[in-house]
Amino acid sequence: MSQHMTVYIAGKPYTFDPDDVWKEGGEAYIYKYGSDALLRYYRRPDDIRFAGTTPEDRQRQHFVELRLEELQRKLPVFPKNLPERVVTDRELVWNSIDQRSRPRIVGSIVPLIPDAVTLHELASAKFRRENTIGDVAVIDILKDLYATVCGVHKADAVIGDFNTENVLVQPSLLRAPLVDAHAMQFGSYLCATYTARYVDPLVARWAASKVPGEPGSVEMIGRHSPLTDWYAYHLMFWEMWYAPLYGGVYRPKTGATMVEFEERPFHSPRLSVLHPDVAYPKRGFQDYHTAPPEILEHYRNLVTKDLRAPFPEKFLDNLRVAYGGTYLATHTPVPAVPVGISIIRSGPASSTLMFETTGTILDAAYHGGRLRFLCSKDGRFYREGARTKGDLDIGKGSFNPKVAYIIQGDSTILAKEGGKATLIAPGAAPLQLDAERYRQGKPVVATNENFYYWAGQGKVRRKPKPDPQLAMFVTPQPVEICEALQEQTRIWVGPKFGFAFSATANFAKAFVFDAEKAGNLPVDLEPLSGNIVAIRCYFSDDRLWLFTTKKVNGSNVNKCTLIDSNGKRLAASKTVADGDDSWLGSIDGKCAALLPAPGGKIEALLSVTADGVVLVQQSGVKLSGSSAFEGTATLVNADDNLFYSPDGLYAWNSNSIRLIKTS
Numbered sequence: 001m002s003q004h005m006t007v008y009i010a011g012k013p014y015t016f017d018p019d020d021v022w023k024e025g026g027e028a029y030i031y032k033y034g035s036d037a038l039l040r041y042y043r044r045p046d047d048i049r050f051a052g053t054t055p056e057d058r059q060r061q062h063f064v065e066l067r068l069e070e071l072q073r074k075l076p077v078f079p080k081n082l083p084e085r086v087v088t089d090r091e092l093v094w095n096s097i098d099q100r101s102r103p104r105i106v107g108s109i110v111p112l113i114p115d116a117v118t119l120h121e122l123a124s125a126k127f128r129r130e131n132t133i134g135d136v137a138v139i140d141i142l143k144d145l146y147a148t149v150c151g152v153h154k155a156d157a158v159i160g161d162f163n164t165e166n167v168l169v170q171p172s173l174l175r176a177p178l179v180d181a182h183a184m185q186f187g188s189y190l191c192a193t194y195t196a197r198y199v200d201p202l203v204a205r206w207a208a209s210k211v212p213g214e215p216g217s218v219e220m221i222g223r224h225s226p227l228t229d230w231y232a233y234h235l236m237f238w239e240m241w242y243a244p245l246y247g248g249v250y251r252p253k254t255g256a257t258m259v260e261f262e263e264r265p266f267h268s269p270r271l272s273v274l275h276p277d278v279a280y281p282k283r284g285f286q287d288y289h290t291a292p293p294e295i296l297e298h299y300r301n302l303v304t305k306d307l308r309a310p311f312p313e314k315f316l317d318n319l320r321v322a323y324g325g326t327y328l329a330t331h332t333p334v335p336a337v338p339v340g341i342s343i344i345r346s347g348p349a350s351s352t353l354m355f356e357t358t359g360t361i362l363d364a365a366y367h368g369g370r371l372r373f374l375c376s377k378d379g380r381f382y383r384e385g386a387r388t389k390g391d392l393d394i395g396k397g398s399f400n401p402k403v404a405y406i407i408q409g410d411s412t413i414l415a416k417e418g419g420k421a422t423l424i425a426p427g428a429a430p431l432q433l434d435a436e437r438y439r440q441g442k443p444v445v446a447t448n449e450n451f452y453y454w455a456g457q458g459k460v461r462r463k464p465k466p467d468p469q470l471a472m473f474v475t476p477q478p479v480e481i482c483e484a485l486q487e488q489t490r491i492w493v494g495p496k497f498g499f500a501f502s503a504t505a506n507f508a509k510a511f512v513f514d515a516e517k518a519g520n521l522p523v524d525l526e527p528l529s530g531n532i533v534a535i536r537c538y539f540s541d542d543r544l545w546l547f548t549t550k551k552v553n554g555s556n557v558n559k560c561t562l563i564d565s566n567g568k569r570l571a572a573s574k575t576v577a578d579g580d581d582s583w584l585g586s587i588d589g590k591c592a593a594l595l596p597a598p599g600g601k602i603e604a605l606l607s608v609t610a611d612g613v614v615l616v617q618q619s620g621v622k623l624s625g626s627s628a629f630e631g632t633a634t635l636v637n638a639d640d641n642l643f644y645s646p647d648g649l650y651a652w653n654s655n656s657i658r659l660i661k662t663s
Contacts (some may be wrong), residue, residue: 007041007106008094014039019488019504022439025180026531026551027067029505032440033109037090041107041505042068048508049530067192072105074189075182083151085144087111087168087179113168113177119145120164122171123239125285126639130654131401133171138240139320141169145176146313149233153226157184160191160224162232163198164239165551191224196262197246197555197578198235200228202306206266216260227308234302234311243285245303246271247578248278261576262555270303282581282610292318347631348663354650355384355657360398362405364652366645367449372407373657383412395424408447409465415443421454425466436487446493448515453493455484460491460500460513481513482520494539494592497565499546501528501535512544512567521567527559540592541565543603547587549577558584560605560616560623573623583607583614583625589636593644606649608636613649613660629662636660 006015016031016039023030025040033039043049045061045068052058075092082088093107121127122138145167152159159178166180185191194204196218203222209215238245246265252258256277264271264278273280273288280288288296295315301307344351355361359377366372373384376398402417413433415421421433421443435443435454444455451462461478484491485502492499493515500520501510510523527548528535533556534549542565550557559574575584583590589608594601595615605616607625612632614625635658640651648661 008097008103009091009109011097014093019485019507021488021503021505024531027180027183028107032112036112038110038112039093039107040110041093042071042105044068048505063192068104070189071182075105075108077187078182079155079157079184079186081155082157082181083148083155085148085175085177086152086181087113087177088181108182110179113170113179115172116168116170116177118165119167119169119176119236122169123164130399131171136320137171137174139316140174141171141176142237142240143313143316143320144174145178145236146233146311146316148176148178149229150310152178152184153229155186157186158191158224158226159229159232160185161193161195162229163195164236165195167236185224192220194218194220194224197244198232200231200308201266201270202231202308203228204266206260206263216263218262218266226310230310231302231308234299237311237315238299241286241291242288243273243281244578245273245299248273248280249581250275250278252277261578270306272303274300274303279581281585344635345631349629349631349635350661351635351651352659352661353656354659357655360654361652361657362399363407364641364643364650364657365407365449366643366647366650367407367409369646371645371647371650371657372409373652374405374407374412381412383410402442404442404445406445406447408452409449411452411466413445413447413452415445417442419443421445423452423466428466438490439487444489444491446491446498448493448495451493451515453481453491453498455489455491455500458484458486460484460489460498462515479518481518482511485509490535492535492537492539494537494541494544496541497539497544499523499537499544499563503528512563512565514565523563523567524569527561527569527572534587536587536590538590538592538605540594540603543570543592545590545592545605547590549587558587560584560587562618562623571618571621571623581610583609583616585609586638589638589640589642591642591644591649593649606642606644608638608640608642608651610638612636613642631662632660 004015005018006013020031021029022032028040028042031039043064045064050057050060050064078088087110089108089110091109092105093109094103095106096103161183166178168177168179183191183193199218203220204218205221207217207219235245250259250264250271259267259271269275271278354371355373357375357377359375361373361375364373371384375382379396379398381395381397404415406413411423411425413421413423421435423431423433433445433454434456435445436456438444446453451464453460453462460481462481463478464476484500485504488504489500489502496515498513498515508525510525510528511520512523513520527546531551532548533551536547538545544563546561546563548559556577557574558577559572561572562570564570573584577585591606593604593606595604607614607616609628612628613636614628616623616625636651637653639653643650648659651658651660
């Protein structure tokens with residue numbers, strides 16, 4: 001248990017628990033402050049993230065120290081005439097009010113932006129489909145952001161470190177608030193930070209590493225300006241419709257020098273997706289050739305001639321009128337067809353349609369020797385029933401992105417963000433679980449075929465799946481598995497073991513635990529260090545394929561670490577995810593499998609890729625993917641989820657479940 005901390009806000013003391021983190025940023029820890037505000041507490045040079053004694057560690061610590069010193073002078077004179085969409089400090093947070101001790105600014109109070117996502121999330125076509133955000137709405141949000149950029153420049157300020165993580169989006173209000181305003185540039189205060197993916201290559205350069213085999217880095221050689229803000233806006237606009245401008249896979253002609261991914265914007269010529277030697281991603285993005293000619297020509301001038309200018313507002317106006325919401329085709333449900341009859345053959349592979357709906361499939365699993373699924377349609381939830389259309393009605397409701405839908409045998413768990421987790425079992429009244437919420441978000445719940453697990457009151461607990469025949473005679477008591485940090489622990493569970501990760505401002509821990517027995521074993525934290533933005537876990541009986549997405553200089557770096565049931569790291573591989581079509585280019589669309597092989601079985605990962613289903617295996621300390629199974633390219637989609645069963649490989653998305661087999 002950490003020691004509480006007291007700070008001063010508007011001259012009054014305020015005490016909080018530093019471990020009660022709501023979210024983490026690169027420069028600060030974020031805490032809830034009342035119902036409508038947040039407390040940003042700046043990271044110090046001795047923060048756990050900057051721990052280390054290498055020259056690079058010391059350089060980061062020194063930079064943090066310089067930044068904090070500048071904030072002491074900068075924040076009290078911050079501009080007051082910025083546009084209303086710029087989220088500025090309500091109050092400054094001080095470490096003392098005793099003038100004899102020279103009070104220092106240690107944070108700030110900022111408004112809480114309700115129902116917001118990042119612009120990075122909005123760029124996902126899948127996210128927009130699931131949340132029914134049409135293309136006209138996206139254009140209106142971009143117009144709102146356009147007006148904010150103009151307003152910032154009119155106030156003689158520069159955004160500087162302008163990227164898709166510091167632009168929040170309120171889709172229902174068509175607004176795009178701008179956060180992290182403290183880093184803005186004005187007067188004599190320059191913006192010293194930048195995001196490599198969005199920094200203008202005219203004010204930065206690529207510095208090759210002096211250490212053989214180590215990656216290079218981006219260095220600023222100029223200063224931010226209104227034109228560098230517009231350059232970043234150009235990239236954000238493009239990403240709302242197409243693959244990142246510097247995404248794709250660079251395949252140089254014979255004899256050409258290979259260029260590191262992050263070096264491509266700084267290379268001469270610029271190696272964007274418009275370059276003939278860059279292969280455009282095959283999945284998940286619209287073909288940029290469909291762009292209106294005037295927009296395409298404008299971007300060619302941006303990357304090939306280095307022309308800089310404010311983004312043409314007419315592009316936004318023309319798109320809104322010309323496309324009327326169909327610029328990027330939104331998802332249209334497929335009419336239902338007879339189940340188990342529609343079989344598609346593609347060479348040695350086949351796909352059998354097991355279920356299809358004009359509603360939304362929320363979860364699917366293979367439990368108890370058969371296919372299970374949950375879907376919503378016409379304002380009600382349904383489970384698979386006696387008939388193939390899914391006729392087991394479990395109550396009113398429709399898809400809500402703030403709810404986690406989890407199948408556990410015949411039972412269903414609904415875990416609502418900011419609310420409770422409810423277990424719905426046949427023949428029993430709904431049961432509320434005492435699961436705590438992870439950082440005040442969704443309740444922490446996980447399941448496998450035999451048990452359901454939750455974190456609450458500092459413990460990870462489990463209970464067996466409900467048995468209607470025994471319910472009237474005995475009520476199983478929860479079994480404690482291991483300890484957990486309150487409201488700071490996430491759990492995932494496979495058939496035989498589970499994985500948990502806890503992190504606070506000053507502490508981090510990862511461990512594996514047996515699915516049935518008490519106790520846990522530590523896991524090396526290296527795969528979970530840095531700015532982790534997403535985690536996925538895929539289990540076999542004694543292997544965990546741990547996937548993480550980490551923000552590194554504005555790019556998404558995906559890493560897969562293979563861990564055994566004792567917590568030992570066996571192998572790992574990573575890639576810069578933007579535009580990568582390989583099995584590691586996405587952390588979704590996978591499943592672990594124990595596959596039959598001559599002389600026994602092999603541990604493997606099956607993954608959806610642009611070329612079909614790929615088999616991934618351990619190769620020494622690395623992980624490698626084989627060529628795709630023949631014929632599967634046309635049988636799986638970019639947004640498919642997978643799970644393996646004795647029947648074969650199931651692939652499912654929001655509208656259909658298919659069984660894929662290969663001969």
